[in-house]
Amino acid sequence: MTLDRPPSPNASPAASVREPAPGPTDAGASAVPDLRPHRSRRLWSRRDIPAALVALAVLAACTALLYGAAAVWAGAATGNWLLGLTEELTTRPLGDPWVLAGAAVAAAVGVWLLVIALTPGLRNWLPLAAPGDAPNPTDAYLDRAGAALLLRDALMRVPGVGRVRVRVGRRRVRARVDVRFRDPREVRGEVTDVLREQVDALGPARTPRIAVRTRRLR
Incomplete structure (x- = not known):
């Protein structure tokens, strides 16, 4: 089954997966799939x-x-x-x-x-590096707003962080952190590490750059 359009923006921030119809396979071919990730193509909006x-x-x-x-x-x-x-x-x-x-x-x-x-349009959908076999690759996408919420929740668990604003783009992930206590430089380093780890866990098709700005709350 092929999904021609992503799910509604009001849906939960989950990944959208497009699975093409399986093609004919040879009787003697191996059924072991190739799990190497491939880069999903950008979604084109219907115009x-x-x-x-x-x-x-x-x-x-x-x-x-x-x-x-x-x-x-x-x-x-x-x-x-x-x-x-x-x-x-x-x-x-x-x-x-x-x-x-x-x-x-x-x-x-x-x-x-x-x-x-x-231009493709549908800029709120982030292409992911999805696993799939060579003849029938699977394209997966993640809502940018949902990805920003997941990253924000992960950064809020860092000690010293009071408020976080995260923006997810195709080439860069920006985070602005308000520090309530601790040294802002230490918090920035820890936030950068957590953010890089979480971004790698999301598996985007193109690895974005990380930009973190911190300031101390008065």
Whole structure:
């Protein structure tokens, strides 16, 4: 069974596993699986509905402008706001500040849409190094908010720690620790060791860098 999308963000912070359908195996092949971990690929969000909505909106806008331009060229009255807007767009020079501003906004929106189309999305899901055999690898993912809660609970057990804020990214894990007692440098070293151990236990596909900042509570 293949899960095309991850579970709901309101679910418990557990890992999401995608298991492809088993392929045909030879009768004489060995049934011993290969447990070497492999790097899970990033999840791509489904964009069929947003793409269809954007296409319909662009089609409606282009149709309205084309109708207005045809009506203006045909000599229709300009009492309608659409005809008035079309007349303004067709009569203003290219060097007009409003025309340049509209072109800049349209270019920015186009670049934004291209970036959204070419990037995977679903940044709250962290790819894990999951075990699996060579012909049928298994992809596993962990919610970043759930991973941050697990790391925060582990750091709260360090003596001297009063409050912890953890952010989990694809390339870096940041932790800000408020120290109630003990030397902040000793607490920072112990927090770094615990954080590195817990991150290794989670098994991310790419080992992130650890960044810890400590401050003493007054």
